[in-house]
Amino acid sequence: MPAELTEDNIRRAPKVLLHDHLDGGLRPATLVDLAEQIGYTDLPTTDVPALAAWFAESAYSGSLERYLETFTHTVAVMQTRETIIRVASECVQDLAADGVVYAEVRFAPELHVEQGLTLDQVVQAVLDGFQAGMRAAAANGHPIRVGTLLTAMRHAARSREIAELAIDFRDRGVVGFDIAGAEAGFPPTRHLDAFEYLRRENFRFTIHAGEAFGLPSIWEAIQWCGADRLGHGVRIVDDITVDRGSGSDGRPNLGRLAGYVRDRRIPLEMAPTSNVQTGAAASIADHPIGLLTELGFRVTVNTDNRLMSGCSMTSEMAGLVEAFGYGxxxxxxxxxxxxxxxxxxxxxxxxxxxDVIKPGYDRLRNG
Structure with a gap:
């Protein structure tokens, strides 16, 4: 008999995470501890459970802009080599304990230079923290591999510089590039120079697109910028219609962009809980992931920001099991x-x- 689809059993399943922000996954207790160490006094509370609740409440505002404001506190305590290493190491250990066997964790180096670190020093600190976390996780019986994505902020003008930084570290643990931040008013084509440079260097990149903004953001990310993956991509559903008129078969019809995304197997880095929080979906049950899965898009499940969303890969998958009856x-x-x-x-x-994923699921299916 297959193992029941409980949270404990889902946690045992090998999982892969492609969209997780380092500064969105701090342990609340670590945030309080680091704030005390560095004298940061702007936290809304130093009570750990209350702080975790505050992040969740702020994240459920329905606004991407409000959601992004919560990062002020996490970034504030990640400005020294020691604090960055600790956060990165704990991130890896937390993911491994949740059953993640491979993860790509992203961060924006330009946000961590307020106390004098250079961009290179920031990247090296994260890589050192990830290595420490992988060693600790393996010692605890939860081996995990972590790749690093360097993120440029779409409202800033440092994307080419961050892209060159990613190439400098490509053989030392950095596996890709990303742009993030508020979409409206900051289209990906503003950073075309960076993307053209990365393509010339045969490097991979993803772009946050189709989260809070619609189809034009997705179209630009793919057709102008050449994105390998779409960060979220939820709004691709706007190019899918269902004819419910008389005599119709009620099947979904894909527009040209949606058809292109599906046919080209362009991965969608979907984060259901986060998408509900930022207003991209009304609920998990109403999330486009259900339709997109049914239609065979290259759907992936992700956490986005574990602290803000109060989630894990286990809870994301358990939520989908409950909403859609997945096995x-x-x-x-x-x-x-x-x-x-x-x-x-x-x-x-x-x-x-x-060697890892298929045998892991076979064990669960066989009880």
């Missing part, structure tokens, strides 16, 4: 989709799929 086969499909879409070499992706 182990669909959870494996999400996981394989993500591993196929990772920014590491093909043979390394294939090895994780065949």
């Amino acid at each position: 182990w086969d669909t959870l494996q499909w999400f996981t394989v989709n993500a591993m196929k879409s990772a920014f590491i070499p093909f043979d390394e992706r294939l090895a994780i799929i065949n």
Whole structure:
């Protein structure tokens, strides 16, 4: 008999995470501790449970802009090598304990230079923290591999500089590039120079698109900028219609952009809880992930910001099981989709799929 789809069993399942922000995943207790160490006094509260609740309440505002304001506090305590290493190491250990076997964690180096660190020093601190976390996780019986994505802020003008930084560190743990921040008014084509440079360097990148803004953001990210993956991409559903007129079969019709995204197998880095919080979906049950999965898009499941969303990969998958009735086969499909879409070499992706993911789900299916 297959193992029941409980949270405990889902936690045992091997999971792959492609969209997770380092500054959005701090432990609340660590945030309080670091704030005390550095004399940061702007936290809304130093009571750990109350702080966790405050982040969740702020995140459920329905506004991406309000959601992003919560990062002021986490970024404030990540301005020294020591604090960055601690946050990065704990991130990896938390993911591993949740059953994640491969993750790509992103951060914006330009946000961590307020106390004199150089961009290179910031990146090296994160990489050192990830290495420490991987060693600790393996010692605890939860081996995990973590790749790093460097993020440029879309409202700033440092994307080419961050892209060059990513290339400098490409053989030291940085596997990709990203742009993030408020979409409205800051289209991805503002950073075309960075994307053209990365393509010339044969480097991989994802773009936050189709989260709070619609189809034009997705179209620009793919057709102008050449994105390998879409960060969120929820609004691709706006290019899917269902004819409910008389004599129709009620099947969804894909517009040209939606058809292109599906046919090209462009991965969608979907984060259901986060998307509900920022107003991109009304609820998990109403999230476009259900339709997009049914239609065979390259859907992946992600956490986005574990602190703000109060979530984990286990809770995200459990929520989808509850909302859509998915079984182990669909959870494996999400996981394989993500591993196929990772920014590491093909043979390394294939090895994780065949040696870790498939055997892990087989054990759960066989009870």
